[in-house]
Amino acid sequence: MARFVSEIDPDMIPDLEALTHELENGRRISQPRLRFRLQVDTVGLDAVTHRLVENGESLVFEFDERGAPEQHILGAAYAAGALAPSSRRPVMAIIRRAISWSGPVGPELIASLSGFRGSVTGSRSAVGDPVKWALERLGFPRESIAPSSRDVQRNYRERLREVHPDHGAEVTGAAQQIAELSEARRILIGR
Known part of the structure; x- marks a missing residue:
C-alpha cells in the first residue's frame, strides 16, 4: 500500500480510506471510485506478488511493478477485506497507517507498522x-x-x-x- 499510494491522485486518498472502513465492516463494494473493480474470476489474468523477505537479519520488500498503482492498492484492500473478521480490523488499521506513510518504503516502514518507536528498524527477529x-x-x-x-x-x-x-x-x-x-x-x- 505505502509503495503505490504516492502514485495515485491525492484526491482519491479519502475514498481509499473510506473503502478500507467499508471493507473492514464486511460491506460489499460494487465499484470503488478508483476506477478499478474487484475481479473475482481470474482466468486469463496475471497475478502480481509482493513479498517481505529476509536479507540477513533485516527484512526487505520485493514488489512486482506490473499493473497500475490503483490495481495494487485495491488488491491489497480487497485481500484484507476477505480476512476473517477477527483479523480484518487490525490489518485494515495497518493498511490505513501505510496509506498515510510519507517516508521511504523499507526498514523504517516495517518498524512503524510493527509498532516500534524511534529509530528502531524492522529486524527479522524484532518483528517476528x-x-x-x-x-x-x-x-x-x-x-x-x-x-x-x-x-x-x-x-x-x-x-x-x-x-x-x-x-x-x-x-x-x-x-x-x-x-x-x-x-x-x-x-x-x-x-
Whole structure:
C-alpha cells in the first residue's frame, strides 16, 4: 500500500480510506471510485506478488511493478477485506497507517507498522517476536520468564553504559543501539 499510494491522485486518498472502513465492516463494494473493480474470476489474468523477505537479519520488500498503482492498492484492500473478521480490523488499521506513510518504503516502514518507536528498524527477529528480541537485546536468556521491571531497568542501564560514547563506546552506531535498548525496555515494561 505505502509503495503505490504516492502514485495515485491525492484526491482519491479519502475514498481509499473510506473503502478500507467499508471493507473492514464486511460491506460489499460494487465499484470503488478508483476506477478499478474487484475481479473475482481470474482466468486469463496475471497475478502480481509482493513479498517481505529476509536479507540477513533485516527484512526487505520485493514488489512486482506490473499493473497500475490503483490495481495494487485495491488488491491489497480487497485481500484484507476477505480476512476473517477477527483479523480484518487490525490489518485494515495497518493498511490505513501505510496509506498515510510519507517516508521511504523499507526498514523504517516495517518498524512503524510493527509498532516500534524511534529509530528502531524492522529486524527479522524484532518483528517476528518482539518480546524475545527485547529479552535478547537486554541480555536476558531468550526463553526466560518475564523479568521484573527492576531487572529490566538494571540490564538496560548496564547495556546503556556498554554502548554509550560517554562511557568509552564507539560513537558510530551508538544512537541506533541506544534507541534499540530503549525500545527493548519499553516492550518489556510497557513504558
